[in-house]
Amino acid sequence: MGGSEERVVVAVIMVGGPTKGTRFRPLSLNTPKPLFPLAGQPMVNHPISACKRIPNLAQIYLIGFYEEREFALFVSSISNELRVPVRYLKEDKPHGSAGGLYNFRDQIMEESPSHIFLLNCDVCCSFPLADLLEAHMSYRGMGTILVIKVSPESANQFGELVADPVTNELLHYTEKPETFVSDRINCGVYIFTPDIFTAIQGVSSQRKDRATLRRVSSFEALQPANRSLPSDFVRLDQDILSPLAGKKQFYVYETTDYWEQIKTPGMSLKCSGLYLAQFRRTSPDLLASGDGTKNAAISGNVYIHPSAKVHPTAKIGPNASISANARIGAGVRLVNCIILDDVEVKENAVVIHAIVGWKSSIGRWSRVQASGDHNTKLGVTILGESVTVEDEVVVINSIVLPNKTMNVSVQEEIIL
Amino acid sequence: MKALILVGGFGTRLRPLTLSVPKPLVDFGNKPMILHQIEALKAIGVTEVVLAINYQPEVMMNFLKDFEAKLGIKITCSQETEPLGTAGPLALARDKLIDDSGEPFFVLNSDVISEYPLKEMIEFHKSHGGEASIMVTKVDEPSKYGVVIMEESTGQVERFVEKPKIFVGNKINAGIYLLNPSVLDHIELRPTSIEKEVFPKIAAEKKLYAMVLSGFWMDIGQPKDYITGLRLYLDSLRKQSSPLLASGTNIIGNVLVDETAKIGEGCLIGPDVAIGPGCVVESGVRLSRCTVMRGVRIKKHACVSGSIIGWHSTVGQWARAENMTILGEDVHVGDEVYSNGGVVLPHKEIKSSILKPEIVM
Numbered sequence: 001m002g003g004s005e006e007r008v009v010v011a012v013i014m015v016g017g018p019t020k021g022t023r024f025r026p027l028s029l030n031t032p033k034p035l036f037p038l039a040g041q042p043m044v045n046h047p048i049s050a051c052k053r054i055p056n057l058a059q060i061y062l063i064g065f066y067e068e069r070e071f072a073l074f075v076s077s078i079s080n081e082l083r084v085p086v087r088y089l090k091e092d093k094p095h096g097s098a099g100g101l102y103n104f105r106d107q108i109m110e111e112s113p114s115h116i117f118l119l120n121c122d123v124c125c126s127f128p129l130a131d132l133l134e135a136h137m138s139y140r141g142m143g144t145i146l147v148i149k150v151s152p153e154s155a156n157q158f159g160e161l162v163a164d165p166v167t168n169e170l171l172h173y174t175e176k177p178e179t180f181v182s183d184r185i186n187c188g189v190y191i192f193t194p195d196i197f198t199a200i201q202g203v204s205s206q207r208k209d210r211a212t213l214r215r216v217s218s219f220e221a222l223q224p225a226n227r228s229l230p231s232d233f234v235r236l237d238q239d240i241l242s243p244l245a246g247k248k249q250f251y252v253y254e255t256t257d258y259w260e261q262i263k264t265p266g267m268s269l270k271c272s273g274l275y276l277a278q279f280r281r282t283s284p285d286l287l288a289s290g291d292g293t294k295n296a297a298i299s300g301n302v303y304i305h306p307s308a309k310v311h312p313t314a315k316i317g318p319n320a321s322i323s324a325n326a327r328i329g330a331g332v333r334l335v336n337c338i339i340l341d342d343v344e345v346k347e348n349a350v351v352i353h354a355i356v357g358w359k360s361s362i363g364r365w366s367r368v369q370a371s372g373d374h375n376t377k378l379g380v381t382i383l384g385e386s387v388t389v390e391d392e393v394v395v396i397n398s399i400v401l402p403n404k405t406m407n408v409s410v411q412e413e414i415i416l
Numbered sequence: 417m418k419a420l421i422l423v424g425g426f427g428t429r430l431r432p433l434t435l436s437v438p439k440p441l442v443d444f445g446n447k448p449m450i451l452h453q454i455e456a457l458k459a460i461g462v463t464e465v466v467l468a469i470n471y472q473p474e475v476m477m478n479f480l481k482d483f484e485a486k487l488g489i490k491i492t493c494s495q496e497t498e499p500l501g502t503a504g505p506l507a508l509a510r511d512k513l514i515d516d517s518g519e520p521f522f523v524l525n526s527d528v529i530s531e532y533p534l535k536e537m538i539e540f541h542k543s544h545g546g547e548a549s550i551m552v553t554k555v556d557e558p559s560k561y562g563v564v565i566m567e568e569s570t571g572q573v574e575r576f577v578e579k580p581k582i583f584v585g586n587k588i589n590a591g592i593y594l595l596n597p598s599v600l601d602h603i604e605l606r607p608t609s610i611e612k613e614v615f616p617k618i619a620a621e622k623k624l625y626a627m628v629l630s631g632f633w634m635d636i637g638q639p640k641d642y643i644t645g646l647r648l649y650l651d652s653l654r655k656q657s658s659p660l661l662a663s664g665t666n667i668i669g670n671v672l673v674d675e676t677a678k679i680g681e682g683c684l685i686g687p688d689v690a691i692g693p694g695c696v697v698e699s700g701v702r703l704s705r706c707t708v709m710r711g712v713r714i715k716k717h718a719c720v721s722g723s724i725i726g727w728h729s730t731v732g733q734w735a736r737a738e739n740m741t742i743l744g745e746d747v748h749v750g751d752e753v754y755s756n757g758g759v760v761l762p763h764k765e766i767k768s769s770i771l772k773p774e775i776v777m
Contacts, residue, residue, distance in 0.1 A: 019746075019763045025777045029435070399777070403426040414775040416431040416759065 017065025050127030468505030525591030531631030
């Protein structure tokens, strides 16, 4: 136990890829989802900053399907900015959530880490990684899973876990069950010891053997469960956690902080607000302030990029995020919104519960708003890149794809 | 002789198809839209075509290199750094369009598919001796377009009326022009509209003449008109007894099938269908009034009508797609699924039926 204090720790962040996650359209038409800004920083920055706080962290790996060049610039700038080595590893084909980890085991094990954190990029939470590590070291299993309690009605959208209330051992795991199993769900944040690679390899070889030895009847072959997965395709949840539950290998650590999945643009607005609230607690100097005299009046948690220009008569917030080079004109009101780079919001316009895409232009006295229901398809108005909303036009509960000009008012529409 | 094709911008009305390729490269009748125009220009002796574009020039240039070689015509791009409207691009491409010959040059709108009676237009232009000729076409609903008021016998244009609220005439600007080099002196290098600024000036000098286009004409910039346009195009192929049209016991009406496409047993194809390269249409399939693009697989017993199926998509067994279903690239409609006007963005799987027209992102 004492020896592992000197050994290093690495973190792996799964960032996904372009043809997966079409739910993030139209924003993902222009930008890889992991680089979409929440509270003024790319989505993946948040788990990366959390990793940086782990003692003895040697390296962070981003694993995904995006082309290397899409991440090259980001990786070098974040490495410099946060002074922590970050590398992007591109998967050549789908290996499943555990298979991907296994595929890059040589790189991950380069510095013989004692522990490996695995995080999903599209998870929004406080990432209590130091606490997770401490808990894991007391349980001494192969891995520890971060879990959170949710409402029983919503639990079946996730992986449900049952754990021993005393030892915290994982007893049962099931992915998106139809009936109620548990209200504790998998947060998509884990810590493992290097034994995890052995477990993954075990699943791989078992599948390979089964495929060569077993002769499947033609009826069996039609059943979805038997449709053979390639031997190197290993899913963490179904293939590792589920079968190994109850075998004293995995444990859980419960967080009571916030947790959300960032699957849609509507949710990204909600999560941006959650991170702004986090900044209020941990780094309030990142947030804007003003009372309408020298600077614009700020209400609640607001982020404004240093290069953005905001007229002093505008009123911003709560939960507004303004990106680089945006220009906010006189008398503008912004509430619960993300204003992306190079956007111009002209005089007296109103933006409520919306995301305004890069380089867009919002006309004078125009109104861009929505109901604010982050979970429904049209609950947050989304304007893609380079959308123009002309003067006095109203856009409500709608999604507008890039390069469109709105010269008539619309409600509840998707504009291609 | 030279020509300019106004390609313009993002082609948003033809989304989701234009999310995968720029609009001029969207296939129509089994070849990229712009190829119809380039071939018509080549046929009457145009030696150089300039494409006025402002979006995705790299993608365009790659394709154009292929066409240049195959067709033996020079193709260049003139790229706008800001949108220049319908006349500005001509000023931008000035040096490419004017040479010492003093010959007039063609200007075509890339959204337009028609008979292209360009040879007749050259003769018309010579006979009236004016500065510019425009092609007009008769339509049922003129108020959707710009109407051209002209003197019937000579074709001399009196004026333009944009989207008239009352009936003033039924001939509209067909987007095909033949211009003397002197017209370029009327056009500044700034966002300019040819219909609103340039032509009215020339018409006032009584130097603008209009020729009525016989044969079909369609602006295929949006899916509904694309499907109607295909019917008109295939109809014109039939009139010319084109060998491209398919025939057989399983073919009804006008149908185009690429030679690399495979059609199974017991299918009924047509009328007004285009099936692209590498497509596989399995047995028992019914296709009518639709376009099936390159690499699509239509599985057994499926039914597609009044729709556009984008590149490399699949339509499952016993599935039915109708009523302006537009599938983008790489969309997979599951077995037995019904789509009534679903408009689906690229790289999606449709596992449950779409009962009313809706956009699936």
